[in-house]
Amino acid sequence: MDTQILVIEDDEAVRQTLKDVLELQGYQVTTAMNGGEGLQKLKEMASKPCLVLLDLMMPNVNGWQFLDGQRNDPQLNNIPVIICSAYTESAKAVNPAAVIEKPVQLQHLLWTVKTLSA
Amino acid sequence: MKPVRVLVVDDRIENITAMQAVLADCGYEVFEAESGKQALLLAEQHDFAVILLDVQMPIMDGFETARRLREMERSRCTPIVFVTAIHRTEAYEELGYIAGAVDFLFKPFNPTILQAKVAVFAELRRKTEAMRQHTELLHAAALKEQENAMLKESLARRDEFLSIASHELKTPITPLNLQVQSFLQMVRSGTLNNLPPERLERMLVTSQNQIDRLARLVDELIDISRLKSDRLELKRAPASLKALVQGVIEQFAPEFKKNGCEVTLQTDGEGFGVMDSFRIEQIIINLLLNAVKYGNGCPITVRLRDDGRQAQLSVEDGGIGIAEDDLQRIFQRFERAVSAKNYGGLGLGLFICSRIAELHGGRISVTSKLGEGSTFTLHLPLKEEALLHSQFI
Numbered sequence: 029m030d031t032q033i034l035v036i037e038d039d040e041a042v043r044q045t046l047k048d049v050l051e052l053q054g055y056q057v058t059t060a061m062n063g064g065e066g067l068q069k070l071k072e073m074a075s076k077p078c079l080v081l082l083d084l085m086m087p088n089v090n091g092w093q094f095l096d097g098q099r100n101d102p103q104l105n106n107i108p109v110i111i112c113s114a115y116t117e118s119a120k121a122v123n124p125a126a127v128i129e130k131p132v133q134l135q136h137l138l139w140t141v142k143t144l145s146a
Numbered sequence: 147m148k149p150v151r152v153l154v155v156d157d158r159i160e161n162i163t164a165m166q167a168v169l170a171d172c173g174y175e176v177f178e179a180e181s182g183k184q185a186l187l188l189a190e191q192h193d194f195a196v197i198l199l200d201v202q203m204p205i206m207d208g209f210e211t212a213r214r215l216r217e218m219e220r221s222r223c224t225p226i227v228f229v230t231a232i233h234r235t236e237a238y239e240e241l242g243y244i245a246g247a248v249d250f251l252f253k254p255f256n257p258t259i260l261q262a263k264v265a266v267f268a269e270l271r272r273k274t275e276a277m278r279q280h281t282e283l284l285h286a287a288a289l290k291e292q293e294n295a296m297l298k299e300s301l302a303r304r305d306e307f308l309s310i311a312s313h314e315l316k317t318p319i320t321p322l323n324l325q326v327q328s329f330l331q332m333v334r335s336g337t338l339n340n341l342p343p344e345r346l347e348r349m350l351v352t353s354q355n356q357i358d359r360l361a362r363l364v365d366e367l368i369d370i371s372r373l374k375s376d377r378l379e380l381k382r383a384p385a386s387l388k389a390l391v392q393g394v395i396e397q398f399a400p401e402f403k404k405n406g407c408e409v410t411l412q413t414d415g416e417g418f419g420v421m422d423s424f425r426i427e428q429i430i431i432n433l434l435l436n437a438v439k440y441g442n443g444c445p446i447t448v449r450l451r452d453d454g455r456q457a458q459l460s461v462e463d464g465g466i467g468i469a470e471d472d473l474q475r476i477f478q479r480f481e482r483a484v485s486a487k488n489y490g491g492l493g494l495g496l497f498i499c500s501r502i503a504e505l506h507g508g509r510i511s512v513t514s515k516l517g518e519g520s521t522f523t524l525h526l527p528l529k530e531e532a533l534l535h536s537q538f539i
Contacts, residue, residue: 045321114313131319134327
């Protein structure tokens with residue numbers, strides 16, 4: 029399987045663990061520590077990821093601001109975004125492809141990622 | 147409404163009786179005094195709408211009584227009408243007005259004139275009283291409204307804190323959950339042996355870090371509850387502030403490196419004194435990690451100065467800084483200068499640290515400029531003052 033995922037998460041432990049468990053399942057994972065870095069990496073990636081895993085509350089450029097940038101870019105706006113947040117109400121309000129509530133359950137994460145990347 | 151009170155002062159009982167007879171029909175509560183001294187006593191105990199004061203009295207005459215009434219807090223503004231049989235001259239009346247009269251009544255008095263004059267002051271009294279009650283009501287309502295607003299604000303703040311606290315407590319659970327569930331999955335599918343040992347170790351270290359993080363958050367919450375109930379006790383012993391700072395810098399070196407922050411320590415003295423090392427270390431860690439968190443990866447300078455009596459330990463960063471309006475607020479509970487949307491944490495660190503500094507007889511101060519960084523300084527009494535303060539705890 030050669031499926032790329034972009035993980036945008038400010039908390040280092042969460043970011044690294046998401047990368048670890050997704051890599052163990054055979055995904056290729058690129059990480060970014062905030063919305064600004066995420067948007068930059070997304071624009072620069074030669075082959076675009078099949079989905080983005082996005083935290084909402086982050087320093088500098090937060091998840092909402094990332095979504096603004098991504099949705100206004102025709103090159104990027106078709107990439108599905110999974111919001112990974114403790115605030116599911118706020119997450120649903122931005123109308124993402126899916127919402128994963130923190131603390132994340134492995135089965136829920138893998139099932140959602142698998143479904144959306146298929 | 148309270149009845150209007152009138153005080154009649156005359157040394158001749160027949161005059162008092164006559165006036166009482168005229169005023170009784172008007173519904174006033176009439177008090178009588180047969181001397182200046184007695185009048186002063188009554189004026190000390192009651193509020194009168196008007197005092198009808200005979201001028202010619204033995205021992206203390208009306209003018210002297212008026213002068214003393216004016217000196218007393220309660221009767222300072224009570225209208226005084228002089229009652230006199232002396233033939234009216236302008237000079238005489240002037241004396242009366244200087245003594246504090248507002249009007250004159252001449253004997254033998256005309257009942258209609260007496261009633262009319264007293265009625266004016268009674269009406270004034272009723273209106274003043276009504277106005278006072280109205281103002282009191284308004285004041286009470288405003289106070290109540292203010293209390294309600296404060297209550298609402300503190301409830302909103304508590305709700306926000308609970309939401310932030312639950313977010314902070316949930317965050318370390320995500321890596322723990324994912325790793326433990328991954329390991330379980332690998333054990334059950336017999337693939338754990340495929341995991342390279344260094345990866346396994348890294349994942350376990352991350353898990354350990356999350357457990358430490360949860361423990362620290364719980365410690366902060368316990369500290370807050372201890373501070374609230376004055377149960378946070380210091381365990382003081384001789385210690386070196388310099389050694390504590392060096393230890394913390396060494397312990398958190400990987401954290402500084404990871405965030406690209408170079409930490410420099412400049413010392414002028416040992417900072418040797420009597421302190422709770424664990425709690426002072428807690429302050430140093432908090433100030434340094436804040437400098438990393440809000441420091442934008444800029445170099446951090448830690449300075450220790452010690453004049454023998456007091457030590458000053460400052461942590462200077464070149465980060466986002468704090469607006470002047472927020473400088474005092476950040477030391478309060480649940481406060482932070484920036485939105486929780488952008489920076490995590492319970493918003494309790496500085497509050498706890500400044501309380502710990504105060505328990506040591508010291509304090510934490512801050513200077514900062516938005517966009518240019520902040521300097522937080524711990525001022526810590528080292529010897530005599532530290533010991534002196536410890537006796538009061």
